[in-house]
Amino acid sequence: MRRALPSPLPRRHGLEPAELRLPAGGDWATVLDYLHDRLPWAPSGRLEQMLDDGEVVDRDGPLGRLAPYRPGTSIWFHRDLPDEAPVPFEIDVLHRDDDLLVVDKPHFLATIPRGRHVLQTALVRLRTELDLPALSPAHRLDRITAGVVMFVVRPELRGAYQSLFEHRQVRKVYEAVAPYDPRVELPVERATRIVKERGVFAAAEVPGEPNSSTRIELVEQRDGLGRYRLLPLTGRTHQLRLHMCAIGLPILGDPLYPVVRDQAVDDWSRPLQLLARTLEFTDPVSGRPRRFESRRSLRAWTDPAGWAEDPGVATATGLPIS
Numbered sequence: 001m002r003r004a005l006p007s008p009l010p011r012r013h014g015l016e017p018a019e020l021r022l023p024a025g026g027d028w029a030t031v032l033d034y035l036h037d038r039l040p041w042a043p044s045g046r047l048e049q050m051l052d053d054g055e056v057v058d059r060d061g062p063l064g065r066l067a068p069y070r071p072g073t074s075i076w077f078h079r080d081l082p083d084e085a086p087v088p089f090e091i092d093v094l095h096r097d098d099d100l101l102v103v104d105k106p107h108f109l110a111t112i113p114r115g116r117h118v119l120q121t122a123l124v125r126l127r128t129e130l131d132l133p134a135l136s137p138a139h140r141l142d143r144i145t146a147g148v149v150m151f152v153v154r155p156e157l158r159g160a161y162q163s164l165f166e167h168r169q170v171r172k173v174y175e176a177v178a179p180y181d182p183r184v185e186l187p188v189e190r191a192t193r194i195v196k197e198r199g200v201f202a203a204a205e206v207p208g209e210p211n212s213s214t215r216i217e218l219v220e221q222r223d224g225l226g227r228y229r230l231l232p233l234t235g236r237t238h239q240l241r242l243h244m245c246a247i248g249l250p251i252l253g254d255p256l257y258p259v260v261r262d263q264a265v266d267d268w269s270r271p272l273q274l275l276a277r278t279l280e281f282t283d284p285v286s287g288r289p290r291r292f293e294s295r296r297s298l299r300a301w302t303d304p305a306g307w308a309e310d311p312g313v314a315t316a317t318g319l320p321i322s
Helices: 031-038 046-052 122-129 155-166 239-246 304-309
Strands: 018-021 074-077 092-096 100-105 146-152 171-179 188-195 204-206 212-222 225-232 274-282 289-293
Touching: 031 046, 092 289, 100 122, 122 146, 146 155, 146 289, 171 239, 188 239, 204 239, 212 239, 225 239
Parallel strands: 146 274
Antiparallel strands: 018 074, 092 100, 100 146, 171 225, 171 274, 188 204, 188 212, 212 225, 274 289
16 A cells, blocks of 8 residues: 655645646646545635645646646645534543553534544544644444543554554453343343444344354343443444344434434434443553553433423533433
């Protein structure tokens, strides 16, 4: 894979500019012709405006509308940002040193830029708020899952920490609130095959060799609810949510399982009651054991009456109770 060239444009909002390598063999007369083919979804006139405003550059500087197409060269520009609803919750820092930044991510905040979530992501906010422009994620959590997330401060260490997650050398413990059913025998280890089709919101269990495994334990129960400890032995998309639903205990606040329901992107009233509680691993740099624990709690357990009776009240205080 070709390594990205250093960009002549600075970061903006903590984000690197996009780089496009102009392919050999193209029959485009100008860079504008190529951009129209490469970015057909751009609003009418937007590409021309970017070139007129000097927002598209190559190694020699800004490019105009008539800039000739030169195969094998690179161009850079900043992507237009989507309209985003500000996520009204703070990111709590659990640990910071020269190598690692570990935070307590709130619900509704994506870990990294993706789709319609760019500025309102943990990575971009932390890069800006803490002045850490080279910060990178060691792993990620779903946008609607809260809890412990680890970032790498020094770029040269990114591979070492990311490989811990790739090779399942991190012990993860999650916590969830779901209905209590005495007919469900726990603890149980559920091992199934999960598939997630592109363009389909929900994943599904299908016949075949298992590719996902979760141990599910009941910690305590009261008033028809249970607080569960979930230990993922693998890391498939939506694994914990799907496995809990499959045994008849769907996690409270889940907009996908057992049925898909519409939820506005700025509706903070029903956070998924799933929390990444702890991360444990042997540090690949120092060799020391590391353990990080969330300080958050799940609202359906700490305030079940409020959860049940006041669906319109958002957890908009940004406090640890989520």
